Amino acid sequence: VLHLLNFDLRYPRAIQFIRRLTEHYDLSVHTLAKAIGDIASYDYNTCCMKPSVIAAVAVFIAATLEGVEFPDKLHRLARVSKAEVERLAPLFASAILQLIKNEKNYGAIYKRLFTQRRMIFTKKHIASLASLASLSH
Incomplete structure (x- = not known):
């Protein structure tokens, strides 16, 4: 099945890149990035x-x-341009908001992120995500 989907288990996963990119951030940025990466891995558009x-x-x-600032040095380390990251950020924000709003449709993912890991997107986070998501419309 994985071969038919052209899915190769030998390639690195997003979490490996997240670990590298969050070395100089505190745990809250790392934890949020992991959750966002997980959500993006399950969203059809990302x-x-x-x-x-x-x-x-x-x-x-x-x-x-x-x-917290995302310095230019990290764009070079990730090999993704600032323009590309800013272009894709609204798509990711929409995916996160969709998961939060439709928890019943995403039961297993929601349970894993928000119940087992006790991940919390605050009201301030949700407002920022909504603002970011609106940039794509």
């Missing part, structure tokens, strides 16, 4: 992207939500 791109956008959004 799951087909390279793991490095998913990681770069996830860390960018997590840093933005926490009010």
Whole structure:
């Protein structure tokens, strides 16, 4: 089945890139980036992207939500341009908001992120995500 889907288990996953990109951030940015990366891996519009791109956008959004800068150095490290990250961020924000709003449709993912990991998107985070998601419309 995996061969038919052209899915290769040898390639790195987004979490490996997230670990590298969040080395200089605190745990809250890392935790948010992991959750965003997980959500992106399950969303139809973002799951087909390279793991490095998913990681770069996830860390960018997590840093933005926490009010921390995403320095140019990290764009070079991730090999994803600032323009590309900013272009994709609204798509990711929409995916996150969709999951939060439709928890019943995403039961297993919701349970894993929000119940087992005790992940919390605050009201401030949700407002920032809504603002970011509106940039794509």
